[in-house]
Amino acid sequence: MGVLLFVFYVAAAVGALVVLNILLGRPVPFLRWSVLRMLFGTKRLLSEWQGGDGREQAAASYVVANAPAGNVDAAIAALDRFAYRHKFLINVGDEKGAILDAAVERVAPRRVLELGAYVGYSALRMARRLPAGGQVFSVELNPSNATIARQVIEHAGAADRITIVVGSIGDGGQTVQTLEEAHGFTAGSLDFAFIDHAKDAYLPDLQRILQTGWLHPGSVVVADNVGFPGAPEYRAYMDAEEGKRWHTRAHKTHAEYQKLIADLVLESTLLLG
Ligand SMILES: C[S@@+](CC[C@H](N)C(=O)[O-])C[C@H]1O[C@@H](n2cnc3c(N)ncnc32)[C@H](O)[C@@H]1O
Structure with missing residues (x-):
């Protein structure tokens, strides 16, 4: 009682x-x-x-x-x-989006891989900062979210710069194969990745991406939500690799669309492929 x-x-x-x-x-x-x-x-x-x-x-x-x-x-x-x-969305949001914008501008990537499209918000943010000819490929697990993201991207007029791929980097090789055979992913071709999907998949999926050889020295990987809800294994990996395989800049920020909950975005540059 x-x-x-x-x-x-x-x-x-x-x-x-x-x-x-x-x-x-x-x-x-x-x-x-x-x-x-x-x-x-x-x-x-x-x-x-x-x-x-x-x-x-x-x-x-x-x-x-x-x-x-x-x-x-x-x-x-x-x-x-x-x-x-209206309704809270799990987009990267405006505050962390500005960190993402700055990283994309700095790298000027020709090829971007995103993990987690949701409704297409971050893909649009990255696409608008790309140099001419740049492309974003966004891997999305949920087919309904992929359809919604395509609808938003089509309406925004960015379908020529953003491709949504339904799948997961951890699906046993199928999505990796699609990216290579249908979308031109080859060794050293990936300049930038934005990791923003299942938090416990950050590190295993980064390791799968490293195994493909797509990244090159100088490639940058930005990871959202490392502070909240948190991706502790990913953070520990980047800490351990600091100055060896990776150099990481940690951005102290807030979780999306509010100022009460702190978050951390990691911007990591690959030093050794
Ligand atoms: C936080 S939302 C992404 C937000 C988006 N990046 C943005 O800022 O606009 C996470 C998305 O990842 C997707 N997702 C979850 N697990 C995944 C996986 N293993 N591979 C790809 N996408 C995944 C979910 O369906 C969801 O749409």
């Missing part, structure tokens, strides 16, 4: 805080029903990689309705607006 009462009081307090936050114009972006719904649905999110309430398709429809066709900046801004005002 005591526990039930405690749960009731906590739920009532959280509910009151959310209502107050909404009434005050959402000064605390994380204190929202859509975030709480996503947190309570974490198990589903981590197995299906969707919020479970159609928010990803709603985000794509919002972009189509609110951003002029053929405008990458407007599509990115619409996704940010949707995530701040």
